[in-house]
Amino acid sequence: MINKYITKESKWDISLYLPALQWFFVALVIRLIALIIIHFYSIQSGFNGFIPMSSGGDDKYYYDVAKSMLNGNIPTTLPNYYPYFLTFLFFIFSPSLFLGQLANVLFSSITVYFGVLITREVSESTKNQYDLRNPVNIAGFLLSFYPSSIFYSTQLLKDPMLIMIGIISLYLLIRLFKNFKMKNLVMLIFTLIILSLLRGYTMLALLIASFIYILFSNKISFKYVIALLVLFALIPMIFGYGIFGLNFINNILNPKKLSTFRDTVYSIGGSAAGIKIDFSSIYGFIFTYGYSFITAMFGPLPWQIKNLTIAIGLIDAIIVWVLIPKFIKGVKNIFDRRNITIKELVFLFSFILIAAIALFSDNIGANTRLRMLAWDAFFIYAASLYNLKSSKKSIKNENVNGDI
Template sequence: MRQKRFLLVATQQILFLFYLILTTFFYFLAIRQGNEGVTFRFLGGGDDGMFYWEESQKIAAGQEAILTSIYPLIIGNIMRITGIESVYFIRIFNYFGFIILTFLGLYLIRLFYKLEQIKLGRDLNPIYTSKILMLLSFVCYVSLFMNISLSINRDIWIYSFYILSLILSIKVIFNKKNRFLFLILLFPSLWLLGEFRGYALASFIISIILYLLYKGFLKLRRPILTLTAFITVFGVYYTLFMDYSIPYLDMSLRGALNYRHSAITLYSGGSQMWINLDHPFFPVFFINYFHSFIGNLIGPLPWHLSGISTLFIFLFETIPMILILLFIWKKRNLLSKVQIYVLLHAFVWIGLIAVTNDNIGTATRLRAVGWILILIVFVSVYSKNRYFKKKII
């Protein structure tokens, strides 16, 4: 027990040190590129880091700024309050966001075991094993540390607030104690999530609605009928109401598909999947959408390989995630209701990305929330499976 506890603490500290070294390393590389340490442009790619930095400087100086999210407002006010106008200071701020994300992930694992009421007695090894595996998966998840370390973007806070909101919603839905308190805490967390990225809030709300519908349909015990009904309803929406603008997002399905098509036109080449979703015939759309969903979930697929970068992602991310998903499917009988709920959030997140995104590089950045949730479920199921095997022996 002590060895596992020591190994957990040691792995955690190594992970934190690893990410601190990485963000510092890329900070100096970005300075050498002439980007003030804001963004290290890797393989010709760019992001919104420089935009956030410029707008946050305006806020720190008390000037008007363009606010596409709450992120530049937060870092701008932090600089104004502290008097420290430094890119590295903002990188450290985001680094603390990663520490928060890690602790939230560890807490979610413990919550799984607590709500499942698995009688471990004094044997906490399965929990420690799950946590250690999660930390190791964060070390091996290349796109995650690239997203966090290359620039001063807002992504880490989207990940953190999504998982925080997820934990609070689990407390509301699955825990009988203090539900009202956790519901009150959930609202500001969701508000911040939406202020960082409206799409993230939409994904969260859709996931909750689908889970409640899933619970209702589960009582019917007719999965094929349920799936057919869902596809039929979406087919009617696609055919008759695709021009209807969805409140809050202020975008229709056709608008989302036009956005996707414009991205293909403007940034053609590179790591595009070349999947056309703008088709008048719903069955063709559905087939192409399924292709896009799989591509955004585990891409690049073999036919998407176009260079060294996509080959690298295929070898070190696609293949491991395929094995992880196969393991979860094989051991699906070990999934608790809470873990199914978490996986639903992951797949809805990917499902929304699949509507608007056709680029593999963008997919590796956007799907991080879904992958983090899948990894947390995987390490828990893997450790639980080992625990039960040892009990049988």
């Protein structure tokens, strides 16, 4: 039978949100402890609170730019709009590296909260909400203890904010499909705009996943098609990506530009995997791009470990290796239209986002940061497959009132 988290809709019933709240506080405590340890270790090691690694990161750049903007010095170009948030935060309080890192801890914990809510929306379980085998608790555990998520949430980077907005967008999209409401559509448009300002291809990945999901679904209401087409066509165009994002897609799929960007930005440093995508033949592309995709999704692979920095990535990778059967299940479900439910939208988003990263990233270290949103979505999907109780009745219930 469908879990009571799915069938009960009363927003005033606090019991529906208890698992999400509980995992939010678990994630918050873990990340606060990690922040204190890493921040003061960084200071003691001479990194002044910034990322305590010799390779450094974007955190010092964001901090310096935000302080400069606070004094009225607006740069002519910015890689994204994250410095504007930091400037606003520093204006309300005061310039503080620790404060910015603390905000990211909160963002990462909110991500866990909405990740558990998504699991509640898409999973089926007969387990009690306090049973650790319940999908919502499996998702809560995976999201809360995800090593890279914990580390990067303690740093002054845009990723925790980006991932939070991405997960909230996914939640709103699922709510929109399950019960079409204008307020959900308006909020979704707002979060998609923020995604565009932080990392444009993430927003496009979500829209593409939605588009494919509609095409593969057996039952779809016309209002969903119209709403999605409006989103898919207009929002990318507003931000210069062209209608349906075609200008952006055409640009990133340009073999020459893609190869140059990949070689000059992501194929440098000790964490480079050394994978060159072959665009000269279809078979060469399938083999080399497939290897890049596997590396982005499951790397580092054992033979790719060349130094300690890459070896640390194994902590993440081992978790996902255990979930490979769930990944294979997701691929099978996509191609079997009889098995597609709303949870497959979550898998599609994860898959397409990894596919995009695999096109331009040849850096295992960078992958651990770039793929966090995709992995969060995958954790949610994998958790939703545990204790699955499928029946014609449950599938029928999932489609009542226009729900998918």
